[in-house]
Amino acid sequence: MNVELCLAWMLRFSELVDAEADRLTALDAAIGDGDHGVNMRRGMQAAVAALGESPPETPGSVLVATGRALVSKTGGAAGPLYGTGFRRAGKALTDTELASAAEVGAALVAMLAGIQDLGQAAEGDKTMVDALAPAVSAFEASAGEGLAAAAEAAAKAAAEGAVATVPLQARKGRASYLGERSIGHEDPGAASTALLLRALAEVTTES
Amino acid sequence: MTVGIVLVSHSANLAEAAAELARELAGPATAVLAAGGTEDGRFGTSIDKIESAVAGADSGDGVAILMDVGSAVLTSKALLAELDDGGPEVRLVDAPLVEGAIAAAVTSSTGQDLAAVVAAAEQARGMRKL
Numbered sequence: 001m002n003v004e005l006c007l008a009w010m011l012r013f014s015e016l017v018d019a020e021a022d023r024l025t026a027l028d029a030a031i032g033d034g035d036h037g038v039n040m041r042r043g044m045q046a047a048v049a050a051l052g053e054s055p056p057e058t059p060g061s062v063l064v065a066t067g068r069a070l071v072s073k074t075g076g077a078a079g080p081l082y083g084t085g086f087r088r089a090g091k092a093l094t095d096t097e098l099a100s101a102a103e104v105g106a107a108l109v110a111m112l113a114g115i116q117d118l119g120q121a122a123e124g125d126k127t128m129v130d131a132l133a134p135a136v137s138a139f140e141a142s143a144g145e146g147l148a149a150a151a152e153a154a155a156k157a158a159a160e161g162a163v164a165t166v167p168l169q170a171r172k173g174r175a176s177y178l179g180e181r182s183i184g185h186e187d188p189g190a191a192s193t194a195l196l197l198r199a200l201a202e203v204t205t206e207s
Numbered sequence: 208m209t210v211g212i213v214l215v216s217h218s219a220n221l222a223e224a225a226a227e228l229a230r231e232l233a234g235p236a237t238a239v240l241a242a243g244g245t246e247d248g249r250f251g252t253s254i255d256k257i258e259s260a261v262a263g264a265d266s267g268d269g270v271a272i273l274m275d276v277g278s279a280v281l282t283s284k285a286l287l288a289e290l291d292d293g294g295p296e297v298r299l300v301d302a303p304l305v306e307g308a309i310a311a312a313v314t315s316s317t318g319q320d321l322a323a324v325v326a327a328a329e330q331a332r333g334m335r336k337l
Contacts, residue, residue, distance in 0.1 A: 039251075071285055075251035077278040080285035118284055173277060 001099040001147060005207055006059035007051060010066050012199035014044035020195060027188040031175040035076055036188040043074030043082070059099050063090030063107070077173060078189060081115050081128065088114030101147040105140045108154070112136050119172065126168040126175065126182065128189035131161040135197045148204040155194070155201035162190040210315040210324045211264025211295075212239040214308055215257055215274040215283050219244035225305050233312035238264045252282040261286075261297055269296035269321035271328060273307045298325050306331040 001009075017024070017040045024037030047069035056062045063086045071083025092110035093099050099107070112132050121127040123134075138157035142150040163186065170182035212229065216222035222243025229239045242260040245251040257272070264270050272287075274280045283299055290297060298321055300307055311328035319327075 033250075035251075071254050071282070075245050075249060075253075075278070077281050079252075080254070080278065080281040084285050084288070118281055118288075 001059050001104050001204075002097060003057060003059050003062060005203060006062040007055075008203040008207070009200050010044075010051060010062060011048060012203050013196050014048045016195040016199050017041055017044050017192065020191075024188050024192055027186050027191055030185040031170060031178055031182045032188060033076070033174055036078060036192065039074045039076045039078055040082075040192050043070040043079055046070075046073035058093070058095050058097055060090040060093030060095060060107075063087070063093065066090075077119075078128075078192070081119055081189070084118045085111040085115040085132075101143040101145075101150050104147060105136070105143045105150065108132075108136045108139055121172045124168060125172045126165045126170040126187045126190075127172050128187070128193040130165045130168070130187065131158040131190035131193035131197070134158065134161040135193070148201070148207075151197070151201040151204040155197040158190075158194040158197035162186060162194040165190045208266045208268045209237045209318060210268045210311075210321050211261075211266060211270040212237060212308060212311050212315060212324075213257065213260045213264050213270055213272045214239065214241050214243070214304060215252060215272060215279040216241075216243040216304065217250045217252060217275060217277070217279055219248070221275070221304075225308050228305070229308040229312035232309050233316040236318075237312050237315040238266065239308065239312050240264045252278040254282050254286050257283060257286050261290075261295060265295035267295075269298065271298050271300050271311050271315075271321060271324050273300045273302060273304050273311065273328060275304045296321060300325050300328045302328040302331050306334065 021037030021041045028036035047066040050069045067083045067086030089107040089111040092107040121129045135154040135158035139150045139154035142153040165187040170176045175182045214222045222241035226239045226241040240260040242257040246253045307328040310331045311324050314324045314327035
Protein backbone atom coordinates (compact mmCIF):
# COMPACT_ATOMS: atom_id res chain seq x y z
CA MET A 1 0.00 0.00 0.00
CA ASN A 2 1.44 3.34 -1.04
CA VAL A 3 0.20 6.79 -0.03
CA GLU A 4 -2.17 7.08 -3.02
CA LEU A 5 -3.85 3.78 -2.19
CA CYS A 6 -4.19 4.75 1.47
CA LEU A 7 -5.76 8.09 0.49
CA ALA A 8 -8.12 6.22 -1.84
CA TRP A 9 -9.07 3.95 1.07
CA MET A 10 -9.99 6.91 3.29
CA LEU A 11 -11.87 8.62 0.46
CA ARG A 12 -13.82 5.44 -0.29
CA PHE A 13 -14.60 4.96 3.43
CA SER A 14 -15.94 8.51 3.52
CA GLU A 15 -18.09 7.82 0.45
CA LEU A 16 -19.49 4.61 1.93
CA VAL A 17 -20.22 6.34 5.26
CA ASP A 18 -21.96 9.12 3.37
CA ALA A 19 -24.04 6.67 1.34
CA GLU A 20 -24.93 4.57 4.39
CA ALA A 21 -25.29 7.41 6.91
CA ASP A 22 -29.05 7.05 7.13
CA ARG A 23 -28.79 3.31 7.79
CA LEU A 24 -26.11 3.84 10.47
CA THR A 25 -28.23 6.49 12.15
CA ALA A 26 -31.31 4.25 12.02
CA LEU A 27 -29.36 1.39 13.63
CA ASP A 28 -28.15 3.82 16.30
CA ALA A 29 -31.67 5.17 16.86
CA ALA A 30 -32.79 1.64 17.78
CA ILE A 31 -30.28 1.11 20.60
CA GLY A 32 -28.14 4.26 20.88
CA ASP A 33 -28.65 7.98 20.64
CA GLY A 34 -29.34 8.07 16.92
CA ASP A 35 -26.40 10.07 15.67
CA HIS A 36 -23.82 7.56 14.45
CA GLY A 37 -24.35 8.11 10.73
CA VAL A 38 -24.42 11.88 11.05
CA ASN A 39 -21.37 11.87 13.31
CA MET A 40 -19.32 9.55 11.10
CA ARG A 41 -20.24 11.56 8.01
CA ARG A 42 -19.11 14.78 9.71
CA GLY A 43 -15.92 13.15 11.00
CA MET A 44 -14.89 11.59 7.69
CA GLN A 45 -15.72 14.77 5.75
CA ALA A 46 -13.39 16.62 8.12
CA ALA A 47 -10.75 13.93 7.61
CA VAL A 48 -10.98 14.10 3.81
CA ALA A 49 -10.79 17.90 3.96
CA ALA A 50 -7.69 17.73 6.20
CA LEU A 51 -6.04 15.22 3.86
CA GLY A 52 -6.73 17.54 0.93
CA GLU A 53 -5.38 20.64 2.65
CA SER A 54 -2.04 19.14 3.64
CA PRO A 55 -1.49 15.93 1.64
CA PRO A 56 0.54 13.40 3.67
CA GLU A 57 3.54 11.69 2.11
CA THR A 58 3.21 8.21 3.61
CA PRO A 59 0.35 5.76 4.27
CA GLY A 60 1.04 6.00 7.99
CA SER A 61 0.66 9.76 8.03
CA VAL A 62 -2.62 9.46 6.09
CA LEU A 63 -4.01 7.28 8.87
CA VAL A 64 -2.65 9.49 11.65
CA ALA A 65 -4.16 12.62 10.05
CA THR A 66 -7.48 10.82 9.59
CA GLY A 67 -7.46 9.80 13.24
CA ARG A 68 -6.72 13.33 14.38
CA ALA A 69 -9.65 14.73 12.38
CA LEU A 70 -12.01 12.00 13.60
CA VAL A 71 -11.23 12.52 17.27
CA SER A 72 -11.72 16.28 16.93
CA LYS A 73 -14.77 16.46 14.72
CA THR A 74 -16.91 13.34 15.12
CA GLY A 75 -18.64 14.16 18.40
CA GLY A 76 -19.80 10.81 19.80
CA ALA A 77 -17.91 7.85 21.25
CA ALA A 78 -16.98 6.79 17.71
CA GLY A 79 -14.67 9.82 17.44
CA PRO A 80 -12.12 8.87 20.09
CA LEU A 81 -12.47 5.17 19.29
CA TYR A 82 -11.89 5.41 15.53
CA GLY A 83 -9.50 8.32 16.07
CA THR A 84 -7.30 6.31 18.41
CA GLY A 85 -7.54 3.26 16.16
CA PHE A 86 -6.44 5.15 13.04
CA ARG A 87 -3.61 6.89 14.83
CA ARG A 88 -2.30 3.66 16.31
CA ALA A 89 -2.53 2.01 12.88
CA GLY A 90 -0.70 4.92 11.29
CA LYS A 91 2.05 4.86 13.89
CA ALA A 92 2.48 1.12 13.35
CA LEU A 93 3.28 1.82 9.68
CA THR A 94 6.03 4.26 10.79
CA ASP A 95 7.39 6.20 7.80
CA THR A 96 7.31 3.36 5.29
CA GLU A 97 6.33 4.51 1.79
CA LEU A 98 5.15 1.12 0.54
CA ALA A 99 3.51 -1.09 3.16
CA SER A 100 3.35 -4.82 2.45
CA ALA A 101 0.22 -6.87 3.14
CA ALA A 102 1.87 -8.08 6.35
CA GLU A 103 2.59 -4.51 7.42
CA VAL A 104 -0.99 -3.43 6.72
CA GLY A 105 -2.06 -6.45 8.79
CA ALA A 106 0.15 -5.29 11.66
CA ALA A 107 -1.40 -1.83 11.37
CA LEU A 108 -4.89 -3.34 11.64
CA VAL A 109 -3.76 -5.29 14.71
CA ALA A 110 -2.57 -2.00 16.22
CA MET A 111 -5.91 -0.38 15.34
CA LEU A 112 -7.81 -3.12 17.17
CA ALA A 113 -5.49 -2.90 20.18
CA GLY A 114 -5.91 0.88 20.34
CA ILE A 115 -9.69 0.65 20.22
CA GLN A 116 -9.77 -2.07 22.87
CA ASP A 117 -7.33 -0.18 25.13
CA LEU A 118 -9.56 2.86 25.01
CA GLY A 119 -13.01 1.27 25.07
CA GLN A 120 -12.24 -1.88 27.09
CA ALA A 121 -14.61 -3.89 24.90
CA ALA A 122 -14.16 -7.61 24.22
CA GLU A 123 -15.63 -9.68 21.41
CA GLY A 124 -19.28 -10.40 22.14
CA ASP A 125 -19.97 -7.05 23.83
CA LYS A 126 -21.91 -5.86 20.73
CA THR A 127 -19.47 -3.17 19.60
CA MET A 128 -17.22 -2.33 16.65
CA VAL A 129 -14.78 -4.90 18.05
CA ASP A 130 -17.18 -7.63 16.91
CA ALA A 131 -16.54 -6.60 13.30
CA LEU A 132 -12.91 -5.54 13.59
CA ALA A 133 -11.50 -8.50 15.53
CA PRO A 134 -12.62 -11.19 13.04
CA ALA A 135 -11.58 -8.91 10.17
CA VAL A 136 -8.07 -8.58 11.57
CA SER A 137 -7.82 -12.34 12.04
CA ALA A 138 -9.05 -13.00 8.50
CA PHE A 139 -6.68 -10.40 7.07
CA GLU A 140 -3.68 -11.90 8.82
CA ALA A 141 -4.64 -15.42 7.77
CA SER A 142 -4.77 -14.32 4.11
CA ALA A 143 -1.91 -11.80 4.08
CA GLY A 144 0.33 -14.31 2.30
CA GLU A 145 -2.00 -14.16 -0.72
CA GLY A 146 -1.46 -10.42 -1.13
CA LEU A 147 -3.17 -7.22 -0.06
CA ALA A 148 -6.30 -7.51 -2.22
CA ALA A 149 -7.05 -11.08 -1.13
CA ALA A 150 -6.42 -10.27 2.51
CA ALA A 151 -8.60 -7.16 2.34
CA GLU A 152 -11.39 -9.14 0.68
CA ALA A 153 -11.25 -11.77 3.43
CA ALA A 154 -11.25 -9.04 6.07
CA ALA A 155 -14.23 -7.28 4.50
CA LYS A 156 -16.22 -10.51 4.43
CA ALA A 157 -15.35 -11.31 8.06
CA ALA A 158 -16.23 -7.77 9.18
CA ALA A 159 -19.60 -7.88 7.42
CA GLU A 160 -20.37 -11.26 8.99
CA GLY A 161 -19.18 -9.98 12.36
CA ALA A 162 -21.48 -6.97 12.13
CA VAL A 163 -24.51 -9.12 11.29
CA ALA A 164 -23.55 -11.48 14.12
CA THR A 165 -24.06 -8.63 16.62
CA VAL A 166 -27.83 -8.79 16.02
CA PRO A 167 -28.58 -11.51 18.63
CA LEU A 168 -26.08 -10.14 21.15
CA GLN A 169 -26.97 -8.18 24.29
CA ALA A 170 -24.97 -4.96 24.55
CA ARG A 171 -22.47 -4.69 27.35
CA LYS A 172 -20.93 -1.32 26.45
CA GLY A 173 -22.21 2.21 25.93
CA ARG A 174 -25.72 3.55 26.03
CA ALA A 175 -27.15 0.34 24.56
CA SER A 176 -25.98 -1.60 27.64
CA TYR A 177 -28.64 0.21 29.70
CA LEU A 178 -31.27 -1.39 27.50
CA GLY A 179 -30.38 -4.89 28.70
CA GLU A 180 -32.28 -7.56 26.75
CA ARG A 181 -34.00 -4.89 24.64
CA SER A 182 -30.68 -4.38 22.84
CA ILE A 183 -31.04 -7.90 21.40
CA GLY A 184 -32.29 -8.06 17.81
CA HIS A 185 -30.51 -4.98 16.49
CA GLU A 186 -27.24 -4.72 14.56
CA ASP A 187 -24.61 -2.66 16.36
CA PRO A 188 -24.05 0.61 14.48
CA GLY A 189 -20.33 0.73 15.33
CA ALA A 190 -19.83 -2.78 13.96
CA ALA A 191 -21.77 -1.72 10.84
CA SER A 192 -19.50 1.28 10.20
CA THR A 193 -16.42 -0.85 10.83
CA ALA A 194 -17.65 -3.26 8.16
CA LEU A 195 -17.74 -0.27 5.78
CA LEU A 196 -14.11 0.55 6.61
CA LEU A 197 -12.99 -2.95 5.61
CA ARG A 198 -15.26 -2.98 2.55
CA ALA A 199 -13.64 0.28 1.44
CA LEU A 200 -10.20 -1.31 1.80
CA ALA A 201 -11.28 -4.33 -0.25
CA GLU A 202 -12.74 -2.15 -2.99
CA VAL A 203 -9.71 0.09 -3.45
CA THR A 204 -7.20 -2.76 -3.30
CA THR A 205 -9.16 -4.76 -5.88
CA GLU A 206 -9.26 -1.74 -8.21
CA SER A 207 -5.53 -0.99 -7.86
CA MET B 208 -1.58 27.67 43.47
CA THR B 209 -4.13 24.89 43.66
CA VAL B 210 -5.09 21.81 41.65
CA GLY B 211 -7.38 22.71 38.75
CA ILE B 212 -10.62 20.85 38.05
CA VAL B 213 -12.16 20.21 34.61
CA LEU B 214 -15.69 18.84 34.25
CA VAL B 215 -16.53 17.01 31.01
CA SER B 216 -20.14 16.29 30.10
CA HIS B 217 -22.17 15.64 26.96
CA SER B 218 -24.15 18.70 27.92
CA ALA B 219 -22.58 22.16 28.02
CA ASN B 220 -25.26 23.29 30.47
CA LEU B 221 -24.70 20.33 32.79
CA ALA B 222 -20.93 20.82 32.84
CA GLU B 223 -21.24 24.56 33.46
CA ALA B 224 -23.86 24.16 36.20
CA ALA B 225 -21.81 21.50 37.98
CA ALA B 226 -18.74 23.76 37.72
CA GLU B 227 -20.72 26.69 39.09
CA LEU B 228 -21.88 24.58 42.05
CA ALA B 229 -18.35 23.32 42.78
CA ARG B 230 -16.95 26.87 42.54
CA GLU B 231 -19.60 28.11 44.96
CA LEU B 232 -18.68 25.45 47.53
CA ALA B 233 -14.90 25.65 47.08
CA GLY B 234 -14.41 29.39 46.88
CA PRO B 235 -12.24 31.46 44.58
CA ALA B 236 -8.90 29.68 45.18
CA THR B 237 -9.73 26.74 42.89
CA ALA B 238 -10.24 26.93 39.14
CA VAL B 239 -13.18 24.74 38.08
CA LEU B 240 -13.71 24.83 34.32
CA ALA B 241 -16.46 23.24 32.24
CA ALA B 242 -15.88 21.38 28.95
CA GLY B 243 -19.34 20.28 27.89
CA GLY B 244 -20.87 19.60 24.50
CA THR B 245 -19.29 19.95 21.08
CA GLU B 246 -17.63 23.02 19.58
CA ASP B 247 -20.70 23.71 17.45
CA GLY B 248 -23.05 23.57 20.44
CA ARG B 249 -24.44 20.05 20.13
CA PHE B 250 -24.60 17.34 22.77
CA GLY B 251 -21.34 15.40 22.69
CA THR B 252 -17.71 15.82 23.59
CA SER B 253 -14.91 17.90 22.09
CA ILE B 254 -11.29 16.99 22.67
CA ASP B 255 -10.32 20.57 21.80
CA LYS B 256 -12.67 22.00 24.44
CA ILE B 257 -11.27 19.64 27.06
CA GLU B 258 -7.70 20.50 26.08
CA SER B 259 -8.27 24.24 26.37
CA ALA B 260 -10.10 23.81 29.70
CA VAL B 261 -7.14 21.82 31.03
CA ALA B 262 -4.79 24.60 29.95
CA GLY B 263 -7.05 27.19 31.58
CA ALA B 264 -7.45 25.27 34.85
CA ASP B 265 -3.76 24.51 35.34
CA SER B 266 -1.82 26.80 37.64
CA GLY B 267 1.20 24.54 37.95
CA ASP B 268 -0.15 22.00 40.44
CA GLY B 269 -1.91 19.77 37.92
CA VAL B 270 -5.47 19.16 36.80
CA ALA B 271 -8.10 16.57 37.73
CA ILE B 272 -10.67 15.74 35.03
CA LEU B 273 -14.09 14.39 35.95
CA MET B 274 -16.39 12.97 33.26
CA ASP B 275 -20.00 11.84 32.99
CA VAL B 276 -20.36 8.86 30.63
CA GLY B 277 -19.59 7.42 27.21
CA SER B 278 -17.74 9.71 24.84
CA ALA B 279 -16.91 12.09 27.72
CA VAL B 280 -14.83 9.30 29.23
CA LEU B 281 -13.40 8.06 25.93
CA THR B 282 -12.48 11.52 24.67
CA SER B 283 -10.81 12.41 27.97
CA LYS B 284 -8.82 9.17 27.82
CA ALA B 285 -7.83 9.91 24.24
CA LEU B 286 -6.64 13.39 25.24
CA LEU B 287 -4.59 11.99 28.10
CA ALA B 288 -2.89 9.57 25.71
CA GLU B 289 -1.75 12.36 23.42
CA LEU B 290 -0.74 15.02 25.97
CA ASP B 291 2.97 15.74 25.81
CA ASP B 292 5.30 15.09 28.68
CA GLY B 293 6.24 18.44 30.09
CA GLY B 294 2.69 19.78 29.96
CA PRO B 295 0.44 19.99 33.02
CA GLU B 296 0.10 16.86 35.11
CA VAL B 297 -3.39 15.53 34.38
CA ARG B 298 -5.34 12.76 36.09
CA LEU B 299 -8.71 11.27 35.14
CA VAL B 300 -10.96 10.71 38.13
CA ASP B 301 -13.25 7.69 38.38
CA ALA B 302 -16.08 9.33 40.27
CA PRO B 303 -19.68 10.58 39.88
CA LEU B 304 -19.54 13.97 38.18
CA VAL B 305 -21.36 16.24 40.62
CA GLU B 306 -20.37 14.64 43.92
CA GLY B 307 -16.82 14.10 42.71
CA ALA B 308 -16.53 17.68 41.48
CA ILE B 309 -17.57 19.06 44.85
CA ALA B 310 -15.17 16.79 46.75
CA ALA B 311 -12.32 17.58 44.34
CA ALA B 312 -12.87 21.33 44.36
CA VAL B 313 -13.18 21.63 48.13
CA THR B 314 -10.09 19.46 48.67
CA SER B 315 -8.18 21.52 46.15
CA SER B 316 -9.22 24.74 47.87
CA THR B 317 -7.42 23.58 51.04
CA GLY B 318 -4.17 23.47 49.10
CA GLN B 319 -3.76 19.69 48.91
CA ASP B 320 -1.95 18.08 46.00
CA LEU B 321 -3.30 16.31 42.91
CA ALA B 322 -3.15 12.83 44.46
CA ALA B 323 -5.18 13.99 47.45
CA VAL B 324 -7.72 15.75 45.23
CA VAL B 325 -8.16 12.63 43.10
CA ALA B 326 -8.49 10.42 46.20
CA ALA B 327 -11.12 12.70 47.73
CA ALA B 328 -13.15 12.75 44.53
CA GLU B 329 -12.97 8.98 44.13
CA GLN B 330 -14.21 8.52 47.71
CA ALA B 331 -17.40 10.20 46.53
CA ARG B 332 -18.10 7.08 44.48
CA GLY B 333 -18.81 5.03 47.59
CA MET B 334 -20.39 7.70 49.74
CA ARG B 335 -23.88 6.72 50.83
CA LYS B 336 -26.60 9.32 50.95
CA LEU B 337 -29.23 7.43 52.90
